[in-house]
Structures are given as structure tokens and as C-alpha cells.
Amino acid sequence: MREIETVLHPDWVWTEEGPRSGVSVVLTNEIVQLSSAVDHPRAVRLSGKLLLPGFVNAHSHAFQRAIRGHVQWTRDAASDFWTWRDRMYAAANGLSPEGIEAVSRLAFLEMLEAGFTTVGEFHYLHRQADGTPYADPDELARRVIAAALDVGIRIALLRVVYARGGIDVPLGPTQQRFRTDTPDEALAAVARLASHPDPRVTAGLAPHSVRAVPRDWLSELATFAGPVHAHVSEQPAEVRDTLAATGLTPLALLDAHGLVTDRFTAVHLTHPTPDDLARMRRGGARICVCPTTELDLGDGLLPVEAREGIGLCLGTDSHARIDALEEARSLEMHARALAGRRNVMSPPGDRHGLAERLLRALTVEGARALGLPGGAVRVGAPADLVAIDLDRPAAFGVPPLEAAVFAGTPEWVSDVWVGGQHVVVDGRHPARDRVLAAAAPYLRQVAG
């Protein structure tokens, strides 16, 4: 990491005290000073721009970028979550290690250009399609990490544990690539990945779901001391089946084995019971909501209203779109649709306004979910920053945070820094053409 000092002087900065103007941000690989000396001789003037902490994408399956536009609609009458999954499996099994790396690199580049500086990659491709391990058992995880480092995004590799095809159902022939044979196999892999020499790489553990992980593995997995993520109650069928088999909801089952702690993130939790929410609060756990994917898959809308006191973070999950600000505002907008009223997430007396609350889900809450220190423009935080260009008709006359949060698109992102490195310049990653060209044959292969 370089130690050259950069001074940024945007029109507005969102600090922990709220939006501010007349503030410069001095950075090396971390933020070293917030200064009112706006005439600093080396200041880079970010005219018309709002500087925010880099966005955190807390739930990603990077390879699924390959099926964008091919699965949003099918002529199949029964098209639902499970038929979508079949098509996704076909892509998962068809890609070579090189293909997984190339498609992941494209997804990460698109994330950076959309303002994400960190990705939590929920990684479940471990073996060859027939279940044979690679010579290096971490081959595919290392491919994904290499893709991230190549384009310069911070990555938390959430190593998935996947051992069966459903409750008391063995893995099917299309699920062999995901296979983990023992809890130890997963814990050892996480330990190896966590020792990566690049400080932008960290690792966590991801029991895929209570569908995919045997009950008698859960207590051993709960010994892991880092961040733990799991898909929980995305579909009503999962809740029904788990209740029938165990008498517990998926979340209660995880909690019974000690997994629901302040290091735990429940991905989706679209269909929680009141008891589930009480357990989440008690454990200090977080929910990772993936609004655009949940809409696309017909999962339903999250009852945000019931989730007071539980931290929310965000993910672009299947990458049907990669639009950080759309995910953020959807939290409140979907909550309004369910509640039939406005101002759901920022009740009266809230220290944060609504725009700030939604930005927190996209930044500091996401960082916490991944066990990372960032997510704020604060001295000592990593210099992960995004500049939003508000010099456009859609933002004209609109307060800066509200413009970005309620109307912003990925194209409003002009510049991005990760650990002080200027990775997106004027809306463009310098490796764009190379990354697209390398992904092209694999996208064609998946499109069939």
C-alpha cells in the first residue's frame, strides 16, 4: 500500500456528524485528517461532488453475473425460485476456473464503478463439476480473490459449507461442485484463506443454509471466531420444511447451536417469525437484505417495520443489477409498501435522518457484517471512498444526501478509492476494456 498523501476537497462530505461542506479529506492508505483548510496546495478539487465512505456489498455470488438478462424471464410456466436455481446451477457447473475468475473480475469491476469498495463474496464453488477436488483445494476461492485484487476491490471471502441437497436429502449430481465433506474441511479452508498476505483480503465462514448443512455440524461451525453468514428464510418452503423436520425455524435452529451472535449475518430473512427477530436482537446479529434480487426471484418483501433494533446491511446477491443506491433506498421504499405509511426506518427522534440511515446500511453496517473496521469517513478508517457527481439536472436544487440516496444511479459514481488507491477515475475503471474482453467467451458460453 502506498503512503503518498492525497488531499480531496469535495463540495460535500458525509462524516459521522452528518453532511459537511468546506472539509478536505487527507488520506494515505487510511484517512489521516479531516481538515477545514480547503486551500491546501495539493488538494484535488471534487467540484459538484459528494464524498461518501465506499459502499459495502455484503452478499455477492460474483459468477452469477454471467446469467444476467438470461434468467429474468423464461417462457417456462413454472418459472420460480427453484427453476431459476436450475439455470444458475448450469452456469455454476459449466465455468472453468479461468471462466470463474474472468466473470468474477467483470462483476467486481462493475461493483467498483458503482461505488462498492468492499465485497463479501459468499463463495460456494469449491470443486470440479463432478465433485473431484482441485490439486489446490482453495483453487476457486483463490481465483475469485485474484479477480478482486486485479481490479482493486477489498474482498471478504465467505467460504461456504454445503453438504446436502435439502434437509435429509443427499447432494444431487448438479451440486457436487459445492461439496464440503466435513466441518473441519471448511474451517481449515477459512484459516488458509484468512492468512492471505494482502491486507485487502479477509475471510469468513458461510454455512450455506439449514437446507445445505447437517444439523450435527452446526456446533462445530459455531467455534469459528470470525464473521459468519448464512442464507436464512429466503423462501417460505425452506421455513416450512425446517419446521417439519426439526420443530424449529431455520433461524432458531442456527441459534440453538450458538451461531446467532454479534458476528452473525442472516442473509434475506424475508420470512421471519417474531421469535426469530427476538433471537436476532438478543444475539446482536444483522440482516443482509438484497432487495433487487429478492424482487427478481419473487421471494417477497422484507417486513422492515418489525426489525427495529436489528442492524441492516445490503447485497447485490445475484447481480441482476449492481446498483448500490437502489438497494439502499429499496429498504425504506419496500418497508413503506408493506406498512402503508412513510418514514418507516427513521422514526421521530432518530438522530440520523432517513438518507443517513440508508447510507449506514450501505457502509458501516456492511463493514461490521464482514468484521471490517471501515464504512465511515473518520480519521483512522481505511481510505475507501466514493465521489458522487451531483452536477446533473436530476440533482439540481436537491439536498446532496437526499439527491444521492433517493435518485442516484451507478452512473453518478465518478471516482472511487480503495485503501487510498484511485481505482475508478471519472466513472471508468482503467482496466475496463481488458476485463470485458477476458470475460466475453465465458459469457457467450453461458448464454448458450
Add this chain to the structure above:
Amino acid sequence: MREIETVLHPDWVWTEEGPRSGVSVVLTNEIVQLSSAVDHPRAVRLSGKLLLPGFVNAHSHAFQRAIRGHVQWTRDAASDFWTWRDRMYAAANGLSPEGIEAVSRLAFLEMLEAGFTTVGEFHYLHRQADGTPYADPDELARRVIAAALDVGIRIALLRVVYARGGIDVPLGPTQQRFRTDTPDEALAAVARLASHPDPRVTAGLAPHSVRAVPRDWLSELATFAGPVHAHVSEQPAEVRDTLAATGLTPLALLDAHGLVTDRFTAVHLTHPTPDDLARMRRGGARICVCPTTELDLGDGLLPVEAREGIGLCLGTDSHARIDALEEARSLEMHARALAGRRNVMSPPGDRHGLAERLLRALTVEGARALGLPGGAVRVGAPADLVAIDLDRPAAFGVPPLEAAVFAGTPEWVSDVWVGGQHVVVDGRHPARDRVLAAAAPYLRQVAG
């Protein structure tokens, strides 16, 4: 209108037969030929671009652009649709005729840059704030029309009838600006506006809602022979109050007076009864859905699933955002959220795929709602066209219609033609700076 011939050669064009490549579009003020002679000597090459019919914004209150970002959230505990309306009224009453023109011009410019070539302006500002008529009773309608023509958007002025503050409630002091004293006053105004010499200007009639129009006016209003739009069942309170006062739902009340015909568009209809939907089908009427506004206001989600056989068009309504493709995809995405399944709007056997069905709501269905002939790339249609730039990472490897519909943003719009005039060039309207500068003092005034 000019008669100079232009030849456009995009990579893809969406015709009535589906997406096509290798087709040039020859146009004057209308489309005169679809040609496979791609090497036409005067062809303008639109490389990497998808050419679509111009989008139709079938429901707009242009002046509400002034309150964007100031009303998405308040610290008021009771913040709901009705408190939002109070703040909107304050803006409506505070703007001078010049201010209304300047803010409308900004909204129309933003629409053009987002690919809208036609706006249905549901116009309810008629008088001075205290109810005194202007010397020209059409003063404010003419201001809005002038704003549209200045930036070059086609406008259907839907002249609103507003005569009371609620069922059996007189107009309040903040509603005097909207006042119409007799049905004749409205019908005469529509007739005057419809005779505008510019062919881009048409007019229709808009009984605001059954809240705002006396029952004994409805039969006379039903004598109008052009397009009729009304707000219907946006909020549960409206349905409840109308049922209590009349024994009928708002839609049934309009139908009982002969208003629900194939020239009728029900705006919102978020809370319909099965009988409402049967009446809509019987009359051949359409629903104008305004997804982003309905989310913002906490109206609820439309039960699209129940609306088979009823045409859907789209509007950006309050202009919390102006994003045509987001409105379009929201139709299906919200339908999925309610239905708990995928593929709601494009069932098996549908001749159109889902992307085409959503694009139809944004084009030909909107044109029909406004009584206009456009909305398709077809010989003889007005040359209202929008080019979508797919040369970007987010669209890479994605089929063109699916890329635009499921991931597109306003910034993907590169060029726009209205009646053959090239009004947006490379993502920018040439009058942008002038239009923003003229709106600035009024936006500051409204922000307070």
C-alpha cells in the same frame, strides 16, 4: 416540423416484430421507412445502441419537481400521504406563473434526457393562490405548454377539474388555486387548449378524483370525446369514504356516470375490488401505474396479477425520480413481490416476452392513454425515438432488450428525437444550462 430526411442505423431496433439488428430507420417528422440497406450514404451510425420508440410519461405533475428531496423524509411523526400533500400544496401555492413555467421546463428537460418524448401533464394549477382567475383563464396551462415546447417534448395537457376538498367538503383555503366552478368551465378550457397550433400539443380532461369532483358533474364531463384521466383508489381512505357516502367504490361511481370507456385511464387504482377490475375490462379502460411515486408515498403495491386483460401504462407522477426504465421493470418486480412467484406479467404462450411487455407499457400503451398514435417504431408513426447506449459493463453479454429493461438507468439514454427533431444529443439537452439557471431561484424559494 422539418422534412429533412434522417437515416439512423443502430445496432438493434425494437420493432413491432421484436428486436432486430441490421435495420435502418428512415425518418422525417415521422418514420418513413424501415430498411435493411444499412450502408445508406447518409446513415447516422448508432454504434452499441438500441433504438426504441420514445417513452411516454402518462402521468406527471411537473411543478412537483421543485420539492424533490425535501419531502422524501420529514421528522414529523405523522408523516403520511396527507402531510406530504400539505407540503406539496405549499409549493403549488407559492410559485408564480414564471416559477411554474421554469420548474416545469426543468422537469421536461429531465424527462427528455431520460428518454421520455411525450408527457401527459395532469394539470391542476389554474388560478392565483387566493382563487382569483388570471386575465387569461388558461394562463398557467399555457405556461406549462410553453415550457414543453421550449425544450421540445410532446405534451398532452390533461386539464384537471377540481371543485371541492373531499366528498361533501368545500374547497379549503390552500385549494383555491385548483378551483373550477362548473363542468362547462373545464370543457371550454380543454377545447381552447386542444386547438393549439403546434401539432405536438393535445389536450384531455382530468376529473381529479371522486373526492374533488361533485357527483352531479360527472355525467356532463362524460360527454367529452377525448382522453379522460382520473386519480382512482390511490389510498384506502378514499375508497372507504366513497363507499360510505355513495355505496359505490370510486371506480364504480365513475363508471355509473359513463366515464369508464376505452378513452379512460385510471391513475393508480392501487386498491381495486374485483368488481372495479371487471368494469375496467368491460370498458376497455387502462391503468396508469406510477411505481416510484406509489412507493415513496406509501400507497401500497398494485395487484398486477389481478389485472390481466387491462392495459397498463406508466407515469413518474411526483417526480421523486424520473427514471422510465425503473418504472417499467417495477411493474413486474412489484407484481412478483405480491404474488410470491416470477413471470407474472408475461405468462406462458404470451407472444411478447417480458421485456417487450414492459416496454409496451412505457410506449404504445402510454400513447393510447393520451389518445396519440405513437409508441412504436412503425412506418407512419411520429418519429419519436430514443437510443439506449449498451456499450457499458452493466450491459456486457446481456441481450439488448433485457439489458435496457432490467438494468437500464436514465444515464443510458444517449439520444432522443421528437417528431424527427434531435432534442437530446449524447446524453445532453443543448438548453440544459439555461433551463437549470432559470429554475434555480424557484427551487431555492420552495426549499425555503
